[in-house]
Amino acid sequence: MSESWSFGRQRGAVGEKGQMAARSRVPLALLLKRELSSERREEKPDILHGQASQRKKGEDFTLSMTECRRVPGDDVATFSVFALFDGHNGTAAAIYTKDNLLENVLSAIPSILSRDEWIAALPRALVAGFVKTDKEFQDKAHTSGTTVTFVIIDGWVVTVASVGDSLCLFESAEGSSYFLSADHRLEANEEEVKRIRASGGEVGRINTGGVTELGPLRCWPGGLCLSRSIGDMDVGEFIVPIPHVKQVKLPKAGGRLIISSDGVWDALTSEKALSCSRGLSAEAAAARIVKEAVQIKGLRDDTTCIVVDILPPEKLAPPVPPPKKSGKGMFKFMFCKQSCESSSHSGTGHFEPDVLEEMFEDGSAVLAQRLNMEYPICNMFKLFMCAVCQLEMKPGEGISLHAGSSQTGRVHPWHGPFLCRTCQAKREAMEGKRPSRDSAC
Numbered sequence: 001m002s003e004s005w006s007f008g009r010q011r012g013a014v015g016e017k018g019q020m021a022a023r024s025r026v027p028l029a030l031l032l033k034r035e036l037s038s039e040r041r042e043e044k045p046d047i048l049h050g051q052a053s054q055r056k057k058g059e060d061f062t063l064s065m066t067e068c069r070r071v072p073g074d075d076v077a078t079f080s081v082f083a084l085f086d087g088h089n090g091t092a093a094a095i096y097t098k099d100n101l102l103e104n105v106l107s108a109i110p111s112i113l114s115r116d117e118w119i120a121a122l123p124r125a126l127v128a129g130f131v132k133t134d135k136e137f138q139d140k141a142h143t144s145g146t147t148v149t150f151v152i153i154d155g156w157v158v159t160v161a162s163v164g165d166s167l168c169l170f171e172s173a174e175g176s177s178y179f180l181s182a183d184h185r186l187e188a189n190e191e192e193v194k195r196i197r198a199s200g201g202e203v204g205r206i207n208t209g210g211v212t213e214l215g216p217l218r219c220w221p222g223g224l225c226l227s228r229s230i231g232d233m234d235v236g237e238f239i240v241p242i243p244h245v246k247q248v249k250l251p252k253a254g255g256r257l258i259i260s261s262d263g264v265w266d267a268l269t270s271e272k273a274l275s276c277s278r279g280l281s282a283e284a285a286a287a288r289i290v291k292e293a294v295q296i297k298g299l300r301d302d303t304t305c306i307v308v309d310i311l312p313p314e315k316l317a318p319p320v321p322p323p324k325k326s327g328k329g330m331f332k333f334m335f336c337k338q339s340c341e342s343s344s345h346s347g348t349g350h351f352e353p354d355v356l357e358e359m360f361e362d363g364s365a366v367l368a369q370r371l372n373m374e375y376p377i378c379n380m381f382k383l384f385m386c387a388v389c390q391l392e393m394k395p396g397e398g399i400s401l402h403a404g405s406s407q408t409g410r411v412h413p414w415h416g417p418f419l420c421r422t423c424q425a426k427r428e429a430m431e432g433k434r435p436s437r438d439s440a441c
């Protein structure tokens with residue numbers, strides 16, 4: 001990662017002249033992004049959505065909201081939210097998250113931002129909102145947990161924040177497909193296994209007493225197969241709610257989002273989910289995907305699918321990509337370097353019409369990294385407010401995110417962002433720096 005800095009930090013360190021110098025050192029990527037967003041003021045896409053679900057345990061919940069207002073009273077500044085919550089060990093975490101997460105995310109975005117600033121502030125606000133929701137839910141001492149796949153669509157910009165193993169897939173009108181979410185199953189994510197072990201958790205399969213080991217990789221205590229979720233206070237606190245966040249700008253011709261719980265992905269490959277539903281309306285596509293999945297695997301789990309078509313205005317037929325050339329892997333995976341490098345910030349100013357423009361991606365579980373934005377936008381966040389729960393604090397009361405970090409040589413500990421005392425305790429628990437609440441009490 002490039003060296004991160006914040007305008008607030010520079011302001012503390014330098015005088016008036018230094019501020020000017022600091023301003024002129026805006027990262028090139030940001031300048032390009034600003035220029036592009038102001039140049040390409042485009043009409044808003046039409047959004048058509050549908051969903052389908054087959055219940056086994058009744059622990060899948062969804063949220064579909066269009067026309068959410070970014071600015072109260074402004075009917076033009078609107079965005080849409082589509083989300084899927086796949087609960088486990090009960091429904092309380094999924095329901096609580098469905099009811100509170102959006103509000104917690106929005107309250108972490110400073111008021112009076114321009115649209116571009118609002119979009120740039122979203123990744124940090126999503127991290128704060130997820131952690132706050134998890135902390136509040138755990139205070140209620142329920143033991144259930146939930147995955148979250150949370151999709152915000154503002155114009156042609158799609159921001160996806162995810163914990164767990166419900167996945168979000170995008171297929172462009174021309175037929176290129178991309179995962180926009182992370183897969184936090186321990187079985188599929190070696191990096192997360194390493195993180196949990198380093199924080200003091202154990203990762204392994206169920207041992208039947210002999211040499212045989214059963215089932216997927218699980219984290220102990222608790223036996224959860226996921227490395228990230230909201231809730232789950234009976235497992236180690238290194239099962240964190242810090243979401244993977246990916247923000248992209250869609251190609252002009254639009255495309256289709258498919259958000260599904262693991263009930264779908266355990267039965268269907270992404271190619272199959274896309275191909276079985278092509279040409280159908282969003283509603284019919286969601287129903288077909290669920291039906292296909294249940295036909296293949298039987299109804300072994302809640303199986304839920306949300307389909308969202310994002311289309312150029314007035315083009316109300318679902319996108320049908322041209323037939324694919326055989327033998328050519330069109331699938332672009334999330335961590336694929338190539339797709340990142342071929343996207344936005346190459347500096348050439350040239351855009352292929354079908355290329356998904358990557359604006360932001362970060363999946364780190366380190367809170368300090370996620371709340372410490374590189375953008376000058378961090379200057380918009382109030383300094384004396386907890387970066388997670390938005391509690392107002394007196395100067396000197398908050399704990400700097402840089403306190404105790406290995407970077408303290410370079411970063412002054414009195415620089416923000418700051419956390420309140422209880423959010424700092426939460427952070428330390430997530431990083432394995434103090435015993436989890438069970439053994440502590």
Ligand SMILES: [Zn+2]
Pocket residue numbers: 386387388389390391419420421422423424
């Ligand atoms: Zn706080």
